[in-house]
Amino acid sequence: MTDSNDFLKFLINENIYLIDEKGEAEAQAVDPKDTTSYSDDSQEAQANEPEPVLEKPIPSNDILIIFDNPSEPELAVGDKEYLDKILGAIGKSIAIVDFLNVAVTNPEINGYKQVIAFTPNHKLPIAVSTMQYAATTMDGIEIIVADSLINISGSTDLRKKLWGVLQQVFKS
Structure with a gap:
């Protein structure tokens, strides 16, 4: 997916409905001509989490x-x-x-x-x-x-x- 919905107005002429993680449709319709960027709440939550620190692997042999x-x-x-x-x-x-x-x-x-x-x-x-x-x-x-x-x-x-x-x- 891209962050921009600009391309939608060229491909889709019908209303698009956003579906949350539970699979329930929201009442909010997305207008294909609307260029507002929509994002998933879970992606925002993941973006706010700190990056895990990767530890260097411990050698298995000498x-x-x-x-x-x-x-x-x-x-x-x-x-x-x-x-x-x-x-x-x-x-x-x-x-x-x-x-x-x-x-x-x-x-x-x-x-x-x-x-x-x-x-x-x-x-x-x-x-x-x-x-x-x-x-x-x-x-x-x-x-x-x-x-x-x-x-x-x-x-x-x-x-x-x-x-x-x-x-x-x-x-x-």
């Missing part, structure tokens, strides 16, 4: 995996399988991590203990000059920035770098 996939909101199946192998090497699994696609939303990392960004386009509030494959701590959160999983899987050097920093951060 580890956040950040990735960049503009073609899909989810991590690609092959990347997920490879990531499960990586996490398995440090005693973790994809079942106990949260995922966030920076192509879809900006990251919110508060509440996590560790964050692993498998993209240089991580959008995290850390210096761009942060070295990849080096653990960085920000507000008590350990952050690792690495290359994409596809690049890591294709390079022995990158796998070694990732393994070294994962051992530092996830030492048992």
Whole structure:
């Protein structure tokens, strides 16, 4: 619906009756040529209510995996399988991590203990000059920035770098 009834005079030549929420017709007829804006009382009441404050979601896991996939909101199946192998090497699994696609939303990392960004386009509030494959701590959160999983899987050097920093951060 629009706030203006100006268009009604071109479409309707009969009286229009407003019906309240209970379904009872009011005796008030609306003249199609009348340009007065009519509104629903419930809409006015809703407009006067304060907006609810949305709380940030509480992380369900300690580890956040950040990735960049503009073609899909989810991590690609092959990347997920490879990531499960990586996490398995440090005693973790994809079942106990949260995922966030920076192509879809900006990251919110508060509440996590560790964050692993498998993209240089991580959008995290850390210096761009942060070295990849080096653990960085920000507000008590350990952050690792690495290359994409596809690049890591294709390079022995990158796998070694990732393994070294994962051992530092996830030492048992």
